[in-house]
Amino acid sequence: MIDIDWTAAMLGFGIGTVMGVVFFVGLAVGIRRALRTKTPIGILTLSAAVRLAAFLGVGWVVVSQGGPWAGLGYGIAFLVVRLVATTLARSEAVTGDAS
16 A cells, blocks of 8 residues: 655645745736737746746755655645636636736
């Protein structure tokens, strides 16, 4: 039987949730800023690079300190936050309340 370290998995899930929220808030801010400029590619590239570096850097620390179960919790949390973010974005687009 596989021995699951639930404490590490929940720690990774908590940190992954926070980082997922930061990632998608950063995405929203980057897109809004890019839409206001004449050269959006530079802003979008910088935004993506910073968000990916932060997400992967924190993920590396989580896995190196908490082990593979913490890394699994971290990844699952990101997917859950992604599902919530895309669902909210879709619902705002359908009603036309996007600002």
